[in-house]
Amino acid sequence: xxxxxxxxxxxxxxxxxxxxxxxxxxxxxxxxxxxxxxxxxxxxxxxxxxxxxxxxxxxxxxxxxxxxxxxxxxxxxxxxxxxxxxxxxxxxxxxxxxxxxxxxxxxxxxxxxxxxxxxxxxxxxxxxxxxxxxxxxxxxxxxxxxxxxxxxxxxxxxxxxxxxxxxxxxxxxxxxxxxxxxxxxxxxxxxxxxxxxxxxxxxxxxxxxxxxxxxxxxxxxxxxxxxxxxxxxxxxxxxxxxxxxxxxxxxxxxxxxxxxxxxxxxxxxxxxxxxxxxxxxxxxxxxxxxxxxxxxxxxxxxxxxxxxxxxxxxxxxxxxxxxxxxxxxxxxxxxxxxxxxxxxxxxxxxxxxxxxxxxxxxxxxxxxxxxxxxxxxxxxxxxxxxxxxxxxxxxxxxxxxxxxxxxxxxxxxxxxxxxxxxxxxxxxxxxxxxxxxxxxxxxxxxxxxxxxxxxxxxxxxxxxx
Amino acid sequence: xxxxxxxxxxxxxxxxxxxxxxxxxxxxxxxxxxxxxxxxxxxxxxxxxxxxxxxxxxxxxxxxxxxxxxxxxxxxxxxxxxxxxxxxxxxxxxxxxxxxxxxxxxxxxxxxxxxxxxxxxxxxxxxxxxxxxxxxxxxxxxxxxxxxxxxxxxxxxxxxxxxxxxxxxxxxxxxxxxxxxxxxxxxxxxxxxxxxxxxxxxxxxxxxxxxxxxxxxxxxxxxxxxxxxxxxxxxxxxxxxxxxxxxxxxxxxxxxxxxxxxxxxxxxxxxxxxxxxxxxxxxxxxxxxxxxxxxxxxxxxxxxxxxxxxxxxxxxxxxxxxxxxxxxxxxxxxxxxxxxxxxxxxxxxxxxxxxxxxxxxxxxxxxxxxxxxxxxxxxxxxxxxxxxxxxxxxxxxxxxxxxxxxxxxxxxxxxxxxxxxxxxxxxxxxxxxxxxxxxxxxxxxxxxxxxxxxxxxxxxxxxxxxxxxxxxxxxxxxxxxxxxxxxxxxxxxxxxxxxxxxxxxxxxxxxxxxxxxxxxxxxx
Numbered sequence: 001x002x003x004x005x006x007x008x009x010x011x012x013x014x015x016x017x018x019x020x021x022x023x024x025x026x027x028x029x030x031x032x033x034x035x036x037x038x039x040x041x042x043x044x045x046x047x048x049x050x051x052x053x054x055x056x057x058x059x060x061x062x063x064x065x066x067x068x069x070x071x072x073x074x075x076x077x078x079x080x081x082x083x084x085x086x087x088x089x090x091x092x093x094x095x096x097x098x099x100x101x102x103x104x105x106x107x108x109x110x111x112x113x114x115x116x117x118x119x120x121x122x123x124x125x126x127x128x129x130x131x132x133x134x135x136x137x138x139x140x141x142x143x144x145x146x147x148x149x150x151x152x153x154x155x156x157x158x159x160x161x162x163x164x165x166x167x168x169x170x171x172x173x174x175x176x177x178x179x180x181x182x183x184x185x186x187x188x189x190x191x192x193x194x195x196x197x198x199x200x201x202x203x204x205x206x207x208x209x210x211x212x213x214x215x216x217x218x219x220x221x222x223x224x225x226x227x228x229x230x231x232x233x234x235x236x237x238x239x240x241x242x243x244x245x246x247x248x249x250x251x252x253x254x255x256x257x258x259x260x261x262x263x264x265x266x267x268x269x270x271x272x273x274x275x276x277x278x279x280x281x282x283x284x285x286x287x288x289x290x291x292x293x294x295x296x297x298x299x300x301x302x303x304x305x306x307x308x309x310x311x312x313x314x315x316x317x318x319x320x321x322x323x324x325x326x327x328x329x330x331x332x333x334x335x336x337x338x339x340x341x342x343x344x345x346x347x348x349x350x351x352x353x354x355x356x357x358x359x360x361x362x363x364x365x366x367x368x369x370x371x372x373x374x375x376x377x378x379x380x381x382x383x384x385x386x387x388x389x390x391x392x393x394x395x396x397x398x399x400x401x402x403x404x405x406x407x408x409x410x411x412x413x414x415x416x417x418x419x420x421x422x423x424x425x426x427x428x429x430x431x432x433x434x435x436x437x438x439x440x441x442x443x444x445x446x447x448x449x450x451x452x453x454x455x456x457x458x459x460x461x462x463x464x465x
Numbered sequence: 466x467x468x469x470x471x472x473x474x475x476x477x478x479x480x481x482x483x484x485x486x487x488x489x490x491x492x493x494x495x496x497x498x499x500x501x502x503x504x505x506x507x508x509x510x511x512x513x514x515x516x517x518x519x520x521x522x523x524x525x526x527x528x529x530x531x532x533x534x535x536x537x538x539x540x541x542x543x544x545x546x547x548x549x550x551x552x553x554x555x556x557x558x559x560x561x562x563x564x565x566x567x568x569x570x571x572x573x574x575x576x577x578x579x580x581x582x583x584x585x586x587x588x589x590x591x592x593x594x595x596x597x598x599x600x601x602x603x604x605x606x607x608x609x610x611x612x613x614x615x616x617x618x619x620x621x622x623x624x625x626x627x628x629x630x631x632x633x634x635x636x637x638x639x640x641x642x643x644x645x646x647x648x649x650x651x652x653x654x655x656x657x658x659x660x661x662x663x664x665x666x667x668x669x670x671x672x673x674x675x676x677x678x679x680x681x682x683x684x685x686x687x688x689x690x691x692x693x694x695x696x697x698x699x700x701x702x703x704x705x706x707x708x709x710x711x712x713x714x715x716x717x718x719x720x721x722x723x724x725x726x727x728x729x730x731x732x733x734x735x736x737x738x739x740x741x742x743x744x745x746x747x748x749x750x751x752x753x754x755x756x757x758x759x760x761x762x763x764x765x766x767x768x769x770x771x772x773x774x775x776x777x778x779x780x781x782x783x784x785x786x787x788x789x790x791x792x793x794x795x796x797x798x799x800x801x802x803x804x805x806x807x808x809x810x811x812x813x814x815x816x817x818x819x820x821x822x823x824x825x826x827x828x829x830x831x832x833x834x835x836x837x838x839x840x841x842x843x844x845x846x847x848x849x850x851x852x853x854x855x856x857x858x859x860x861x862x863x864x865x866x867x868x869x870x871x872x873x874x875x876x877x878x879x880x881x882x883x884x885x886x887x888x889x890x891x892x893x894x895x896x897x898x899x900x901x902x903x904x905x906x907x908x909x910x911x912x913x914x915x916x917x918x919x920x921x922x923x924x925x926x927x928x929x930x931x932x933x934x935x936x937x938x939x940x941x942x943x944x945x946x947x948x949x950x951x952x953x954x955x956x957x958x959x960x961x962x963x964x965x966x967x968x969x970x971x972x973x974x975x976x977x978x979x980x981x982x983x984x985x986x987x988x989x
Contacts, residue, residue: 151965158970192981199977206973209964260984275957346611367593367634368600373526376593376638380533380645387646394639401631409624412611420612444536444597446526 002064003047004071007038007081008117015109021102028096031105035089042081047074070122079455080236081116086452087317088112091225094321094435097427098328100221107141108225110134115233119240125171127237128164131201134233135160138226142218152213159200159207160230166197174245187247194241194248195257201234202291204261205268212276212284220280220331224324227287228317235294235309243460258299263392265292270396273403279327279337279356282403286323286363289396290316293378296393300381306463308378310456314449315370315442319362322435326355329428339410346411347418353411355432360407362439364400370442468521468540468588471509471552472581478502479577482570495570496559502577503556510552513540520590533650536597539590542891543708546772547587547701549890550779553882554697555580557787558690560875563868564790564859565689572691579605579691579698586702591652592641595706596634599671602702603630606695629678633671633703636663653709661714664706665723665763671703672756675723676939677730679749689745693786697779700752704775707759712766724764728837731757733937735844739917744785744852751782754845758817761838765820769893773808773817776886780813781806784879785849790864790872791857798876799853805883806846807910808903813887815898839906846910851917 014034021027045051050059062074073081091108095101111134118130135157142156143149170193177186200207215223242249269288276282290312297308327337329352334341346353358369365375375397383390422429442449457463482499485492513519518541526532540548558576562568582605586598610623640663644651651660669675734754741747755778762770784802805813861869888895935941963972 155970196977206964206976209969209973212961213965272957272961275954366600366631367596367638368604373532376641377532379638379642383642383645390642390646394642398635401635405624405628405631408627409621412620412624413617414614414620445524446532447524 001058002061002071003073003077004064004117004120006060007042007073007085008071008113008120011035011038011085011109011116012113015106015113018109019106021106024096024099024101027105028092028101031101031109032089032092035085035092035109039082039085039089042078042085045078047078069126071117071120072122073116073120076458076461077120079452080119080459083313083452083456084112084116087228090317090321091228094325094431095221097425097431098221098325098332100219100328103219104141104222104225107137108229111137111141111226111229115229118233119236123171124240124244125168127240128167128171128197131230131233131237132161132164134230138230141222142214142226144219150213150217152210152215152217155210156214156226159203159210163197163200166193166200170194170197177245177247181247191248191251198234198238199261202231202238202261202295203288204291205264205288208265208268208288208291211287212272212281215280215284215287216278216337219328220283220324220337221328223280224283224320227284228320231287231291231294232313235291239298239306239309239460239463243463246462249462255299255301258295259386259389262292262295262299263389263396265289265295266393266396267292267399270399272399274399276403276406277339279330279339279342279407282360282407283320283323283327285403286360286400287320289400290363292396293375293393296382296389297378300378300385303457303463304381306457306460307453308374308381310453311374311377311446311449314453315362315374315439318370318435318438318442319359321359322355322432322439323359323363325428325435326352326359326432329424330356333423339406343410343413344418347414347420348423350420350422351424351429351432355435357404357408357411358436358439360400360404362443364404365397366401366404368440368443370439370446372443373446466521467509467513467516467519468538470512471506471548472584474502474506474509475552475555475577475581475584478506479574479581482574482577486570486574495573496562496568499570499573499577500556500559503552503559506580507549507552507556510545510548513545513548517541517545522590534591534593534652536594537590538585538588538594539653540588543768543772544588544705546776546886546890546894547705547779548584549882549886550776550783551580551583551587551698551701553878554694554779554783557783557875557878558694560871560878561787561789562690563871563875564861564864568690575605575609576691576694579694583698583701587705589653589705592637596637599630599634599637599702602699603627603634606630606699609691609695625678629673630671633667636667636670637706639663640667656709656711656714658714658717661710662717662719664710665715665760668703668706668763669723669727669760672700672760673749673753674730674757674760675726676942677726677733677753677937678943679753679938689786689789692745693748693783696748696752697783697786700756701775701779704756704759704771704778707763707771707775708768710763710768712768715764715766720764724761724834725837727757727761727764728834728841729937730754731761731838731841732844733934735841735848737934739844739848739851739913741848741852743855744788747848747852748782748786751785751845751848752778754841755782758838758842758845761834762817765834767816767819769891770817770819772891773814773894776890777806777814777817777883780879780883780886781849784876785853787879788853788876789858790861791855791859792861795861795873795876796854798873798880799850801880802883803846803849803853805880805887806849807907808842808898809907810897810900810903811887811895812898812903813883813890813894815887815896815903816893818899818902819893819896835902839902840909842906843909843913846906847913847917850910850914 018027018031047060047062050057062072064071092105095104114130114134118127121127142153170190173186173190177190203211266289269285273282273285293312294309298305330342330345330349331337333349362369362371365371379390382393482495518539520537520539522537523535525535582602589595589598607627614620614623640660641651644657644660647657647659649657666675673679731754734750738747738750738754755774759771759774762774781802808814808817
């Protein structure tokens with residue numbers, strides 16, 4: 001048995017089986033159960049080592065050959081697989097509560113399997129193709145069957161597709177550099193193409209317009225899932241490049257490029273968030289800021305940056321999940337998520353409104369919530385390197401906070417003497433309460449997430465040292 | 466572990482009250498449980514004196530390479546007076562609730578939780594712990610207030626208050642970042658001069674003093690117990706920071722300007738407090754006025770003076786806000802409470818006007834300082850006297866005999882705490898102080914009190930007064946800021962619609978090409 005069979009083909013097969021199922025709870029139960037088991041096995045099962053139980057012996061091979069290409073998932077990848085499937089389990093469990101399971105799960109599981117394959121494939125250039133396949137699979141998830149595809153979806157498709165040729169071409173040049181490392185012109189060309197490819201893939205300003213458009217137009221929970229999976233995979237893919245090529249990793253310009261790109265994302269996302277009048281778009285801008293934080297974390301020297309990069313992930317997934325879940329509920333009870341339409345909804349949907357606000361606070365770095373400890377560490381790390389960068393980052397965060405205050409003002413505005421009630425269903429209330437508790441607990445005890453995260457840097461052989 | 470004891474007792478009492486309320490709504494002994502819990506918490510705070518200072522730290526936030534602090538609490542001579550005041554206030558609220566017809570054990574539970582959070586804030590050992598406690602308090606206040614507001618204007622006030630508090634929290638975080646850039650890890654025992662002023666601004670902002678703002682000007686005045694606790698605990702959590710700012714950290718060129726702003730806030734608040742129809746209507750002005758005096762003490766490098774004014778705000782204010790049933794024979798209690806606010810020798814606030822020897826700004830601003838701040842204190846004293854001599858909501862004489870015993874005991878607890886703290890509260894509390902300033906303020910206050918009984922009742926609010934109110938409350942400044950925000954919003958709208966519009970993809974490429982043409986030569 002091979003690792004690729006368990007963590008790529010098995011979930012992909014399950015996605016195909018779940019596709020025709022019409023039962024929300026069964027779909028969610030099966031998918032979240034399977035994701036949980038996949039996460040658990042990734043955490044527990046050793047690879048390339050025989051596991052004996054009496055006379056029974058099982059060895060999971062790390063490599064699988066398909067037509068001369070390999071899918072390799074070795075022992076170092078296990079923490080990453082655990083993280084990916086644990087977070088998938090989180091998204092799928094909640095999906096049933098807002099009746100999104102049938103829509104999200106089959107496609108979501110397929111996308112996850114493809115993205116895992118993109119991290120495992122050798123030669124790694126095929127990853128760009130696998131990511132593109134995942135992008136195509138995301139199209140029906142983001143566009144409801146009875147609606148014409150909107151602008152955000154087209155932009156998403158255009159920019160993610162544009163990334164592919166740049167990365168493939170740069171990969172071709174990189175093989176040339178491996179043979180002839182002294183050719184500086186070739187190195188420069190490869191670097192520019194790679195930079196362009198990742199500019200599209202990571203949605204760096206100004207190629208991030210699809211994010212707020214998507215969160216405005218698409219179903220919020222699906223958009224939230226996509227905005228968690230794609231940027232995270234793209235960042236891991238980028239880390240793979242850095243890990244593989246020492247000339248890239250050791251380039252003296254790299255920290256500056258990461259700082260400029262990260263700061264651009266934090267500033268553009270944060271400042272534009274301050275003036276939004278749409279709850280969905282605010283989520284989009286928060287995602288842009290998060291992407292910027294990841295790049296800024298990587299700009300920090302040594303393993304500090306990589307550790308902070310991974311520490312950002314857990315608060316992010318919780319916050320994005322709770323935020324998109326909450327605004328899905330709000331959208332169900334309101335014509336749109338425009339400020340003018342959601343006025344006073346806190347009185348009728350207090351759990352959903354509180355969930356959206358708490359998740360927003362967490363991503364804005366408000367103390368007591370999951371996002372704060374890591375941001376504090378990142379702010380201080382950046383301040384030690386450059387006061388200007390730390391100041392810029394704080395300005396971006398301030399923009400997110402202004403967006404938060406405006407959302408709060410709108411949600412709790414009482415147009416008339418409206419009574420307090422809770423129209424959310426019990427599963428929705430339970431999920432939101434647990435989510436809020438998770439945000440607070442992780443804000444007070446961030447060390448509880450470290451057993452999982454502390455092993456993640458070892459996924460990258462060179463960067464993690 | 467002694468630090469945790471009162472906090473655990475308060476939380477346990479709150480949980481017991483909630484469970485009993487849900488499981489047995491007709492349970493009759495909630496008051497006994499509440500008062501028992503409050504008495505034990507007060508005793509537990511007294512027990513801190515067995516070993517001062519003492520600290521309690523939560524497990525470190527791993528990885529230690531990034532997290533240099535962990536949530537830690539400290540019981541010392543700064544936190545103890547505030548902790549004692551908060552627990553005394555909680556007990557006084559329970560004891561005085563016997564005269565109020567509508568008492569709800571759930572409100573007591575909320576009040577106990579608030580007090581527990583307040584204790585966590587006043588005992589914070591480092592800025593990280595303080596901002597965590599602040600946020601918990603702010604969220605609790607936000608929820609409590611949103612549940613009680615009934616109009617759009619009120620809910621807007623709640624959001625503005627929350628935003629101001631959050632901004633104050635942000636300033637502490639900013640101070641810690643500034644400190645890191647100068648190579649120092651910020652803690653209350655090590656505040657670099659560059660960061661100290663941000664602590665002061667943070668505290669001033671949260672208290673509504675710097676700059677002057679009053680989001681709860683038209684607050685719901687119905688809830689004496691919980692409402693007073695909400696306001697006072699929140700104020701205490703911000704006031705304690707003033708006492709942690711070392712004298713060396715406030716010696717900046719900004720100090721005279723900040724002192725002027727604090728003086729304006731104090732004068733405005735004092736005047737409005739004196740003019741308020743009753744103590745609950747005037748509550749926001751009392752908090753603002755006394756907090757301004759505390760901020761001023763801190764600005765004059767007198768952190769212990771800020772404790773004096775801060776504790777006087779809590780205990781003096783607490784006494785007046787809980788004193789709903791009045792009796793002529795209990796007027797001595799009010800005078801007893803008033804004495805603590807006078808700054809007379811050996812009173813609670815005797816150290817309020819003292820000045821630290823290292824303070825160098827005294828010579829230039831001392832005359833102006835006294836001219837502005839003594840009338841402010843006098844206005845607050847006069848208002849206090851005026852409101853405490855009102856007839857009150859009910860009469861104590863019509864109450865059953867046991868209420869006539871319990872209720873005055875609850876009230877007495879607060880002036881007694883004032884005396885205790887004035888004599889043994891903290892190092893430097895027991896002193897003669899600037900006696901001439903106290904006497905001047907007292908004389909001025911007596912005159913104002915007399916005038917208020919003769920003249921103020923006939924004064925009506927005119928347009929000119931409300932215009933001045935607008936100016937002093939800096940409404941013009943906030944309107945200007947709002948206008949600027951709207952203009953920037955229009956710019957952002959243009960950018961967004963350009964990039965997201967039909968030509969957006971082309972615009973994105975043009976921006977990219979421009980950026981590349983600028984960046985690539987630099988990278989080379």
